[in-house]
Amino acid sequence: MKNLLLLCMATFFCFACGESKTVTVTVNNPLAMERSNEVIELSMADISNRLNLADTAQIVVLDAEGQQVPYQITYDEKLIFPATVAANAAAVYTIETGTPIDMEVKTCGKYYPERLEDVAWENDLVGFRAYGPGLQARGERGYGYDLFTKYNTTEPVLESFYAKELDKDARARITELRKTDPKAASELGNSISYHIDHGFGMDCYAVGPTLGAGVSALMVNDTIVYPWCYNTQEILDNGPLRFTVKLAFNPLEVKEDTTVVETRVITLDAGSHLNKTAVSYSNLKESLPIVTGIVLHEPDGAVVVDAANGYMTYVDPTTGPNNGKIFVGTAFPAAVSDAKIVLFSELEKKQRNNADGHVLAVSDYEPGSDYVYYWGFAWDKSDIKTVDAWNQYMADFAQKVRNPLTITVK
Numbered sequence: 419m420k421n422l423l424l425l426c427m428a429t430f431f432c433f434a435c436g437e438s439k440t441v442t443v444t445v446n447n448p449l450a451m452e453r454s455n456e457v458i459e460l461s462m463a464d465i466s467n468r469l470n471l472a473d474t475a476q477i478v479v480l481d482a483e484g485q486q487v488p489y490q491i492t493y494d495e496k497l498i499f500p501a502t503v504a505a506n507a508a509a510v511y512t513i514e515t516g517t518p519i520d521m522e523v524k525t526c527g528k529y530y531p532e533r534l535e536d537v538a539w540e541n542d543l544v545g546f547r548a549y550g551p552g553l554q555a556r557g558e559r560g561y562g563y564d565l566f567t568k569y570n571t572t573e574p575v576l577e578s579f580y581a582k583e584l585d586k587d588a589r590a591r592i593t594e595l596r597k598t599d600p601k602a603a604s605e606l607g608n609s610i611s612y613h614i615d616h617g618f619g620m621d622c623y624a625v626g627p628t629l630g631a632g633v634s635a636l637m638v639n640d641t642i643v644y645p646w647c648y649n650t651q652e653i654l655d656n657g658p659l660r661f662t663v664k665l666a667f668n669p670l671e672v673k674e675d676t677t678v679v680e681t682r683v684i685t686l687d688a689g690s691h692l693n694k695t696a697v698s699y700s701n702l703k704e705s706l707p708i709v710t711g712i713v714l715h716e717p718d719g720a721v722v723v724d725a726a727n728g729y730m731t732y733v734d735p736t737t738g739p740n741n742g743k744i745f746v747g748t749a750f751p752a753a754v755s756d757a758k759i760v761l762f763s764e765l766e767k768k769q770r771n772n773a774d775g776h777v778l779a780v781s782d783y784e785p786g787s788d789y790v791y792y793w794g795f796a797w798d799k800s801d802i803k804t805v806d807a808w809n810q811y812m813a814d815f816a817q818k819v820r821n822p823l824t825i826t827v828k
Contacts, residue, residue, distance in 0.1 A: 441468045441513040444826040447503035449817060455500040457659060457687040458823055462497045465513055468827070478516035487511065488521040493654040493662060500659070500689060503823060524688035526574050526657040532584055537651050539661045541688050542572035543801065544794060545619070546631075548665060548684075554647040561644045562630015562713060563793070565744060566612070568619035569800040575619060579612040615741070619797070622741040623734065626771035629711030632748050632793025634697050636672050636783065637707040643672045645680055659688045678702050691802070692749060692794035692815060699783065708783040710791055711776040712746045714759070721777050722809055723757035729816040730757050732777050733805050734795075742798045745808035748779060749792040749816040756780040792819060 443460065447453050469477070479487040479499050489499035503509040527539025535550025545566030553560050566576060582588075588610050595603035608614050612621050627644070629635060636643045648665035655662035667680040678699040685694045697708075712732045714721075720733040728751070734744040761775035783789050792815065796802035802811060 439469050439514065441465055442828045443511040443513060444508055444828070445501045445503050445511065446508045446824045446826070447506060448821050448824065450505045451814060451817070452505050453501070453503045453818065453823060455502055455689045456818070456823060457498050457689070458501045458825060459492075459496040459498050460825065460827065462491050462495045464827065465497055469513070469515060471515070475515050476517055477513055478518050480512040480514070482510055486519045488519070488659060490521075490655070490657070490659040492660055498660055498687075501823065521658045523574060523658040524572065525659055525661045525686055527653060527661045527663060527686075528577060528580075529651055529653065530580055533580060535647075535651075536580075537648070537653075537663055537665070538566070538576050538580070539663065539684075539686055540566065540568065540574060540576050541661070541686055541690065543689070544568055544691055544796070545576050546686070546693065546794075547621075548651075548663075549625075549647045550651065551647055551649055559627035559644075560625055560630075560647060561635075562625045562628050562633045562711075564621065564625050565623040565631050565746075565795055566619055566621050567615075567623075567742075567744065567797040567800065569797065571618050579621075582610040583612045585610055613738070619800075620741070622736040622738055623744055624715060624737050624771070624773070625713070626773060628713035628770050628773050629709075629776055630713055631746050631795060632693075632695075632710060632712060632791075634695070634708055634710045634789060634791065636678075636699070637709050637780075638673055642709060642711070643670065645670060648682075654683075655685070661686045672702075672706070676702065676704075690794070691796050691811065692747070692792040694790065694792050696788040696790050697783075698788050699785070702783070702785045705782050705784050708781050708789055709776075709778045710748050710750075710781075710793065711778050712748065713776055714761070714774040717761060717774040719774075720805055721759055722812075723759070723777060723779075724813070724816075725754045725757040725779065727813060727816055728752075728754055728820060729812045730777055730779055731805075731809055731812050733808075743805075745796045745798065745802060745805060747794065747808065747812040747815075749812060749819055750779060750781070751790055751792075751819040752781070754779045754781055 479489045487499050525541040530536040534552030538547040547564040549560035592603045649668045650666045652664045662685045665682045669677045671677045683696045722731045729749040731747040757779045
């Protein structure tokens, strides 16, 4: 009997020693709306300490039903994963050691030195582009962000867009055909162009020398100091759930005695129509107004400006026929002092490729701080099909960034 008792005790202790530790994450939603697949952040160092993880240990994230949830560990050592929480409710997730499932890449991007040094990125819903120094070296004033519409797929498409657009053999063939068969040259050009919809989306947005789809800029004496293209880029996160790029700019004279260097950190998460962007300026010694702008391509286009609730929207007509409408928007976690439409004079309109003006949100930038905001779009041929639905999305998004999910880890 004594030996049997000792054997039972030894077995119990073996099981106890082999039992994996778990971390419980409770996510609380303070709003009276469901938060679906909203990416949350935890300290990976904290999780590792709580689980006593070895360097080679793997983890899994489980929902309330015990199903694995995809996750990513970011460049700044955050554990991120999508959480779904009902209105005014809480959801519980569990983290433990284990073998994670294969994770579908939903968010990624790339530097394209072969296309004038673009940086382009996308998630399962939308795509974006920031113009690089190669464009600026040609004297082109592409100040703003560009957009790639996307539909009929949740997989990455931009790399294939660029591969076709930049196909050297096809381009050489087009050049030869122009001499003998202009129609065939045009047809071949259209077949590889990302300005033509081939079933998964396209570039049908006009930027030019404007703030495009949501660039921010300092303002001096009511005049926007437009930033040129970025100087250097560093991709910090590249999927599967988050893309992050750091863009640094050339020195820019904003006042006679003040030259600044701008840095932007742009983050796009899976399932979101909007990028988060943190902008900072070095060598600025005084507070200045900062604007976030969306270019207007119709003087009487559909615009919503709501400074109190922290968002603005615009319905862009797109370039070319039959390309639908692009719904553009920005949202602000901090207070906005003003939001308004500013139309160009006839002279400035000619200088800015016949754009009509901007819808602007005005805030104050304090030296040494980060100016954080969100910008992005939807396409009426994809998941958000009406302006009312887009305006509701933006109003809800602004509420979410001003009332973030709260997280308790045990």
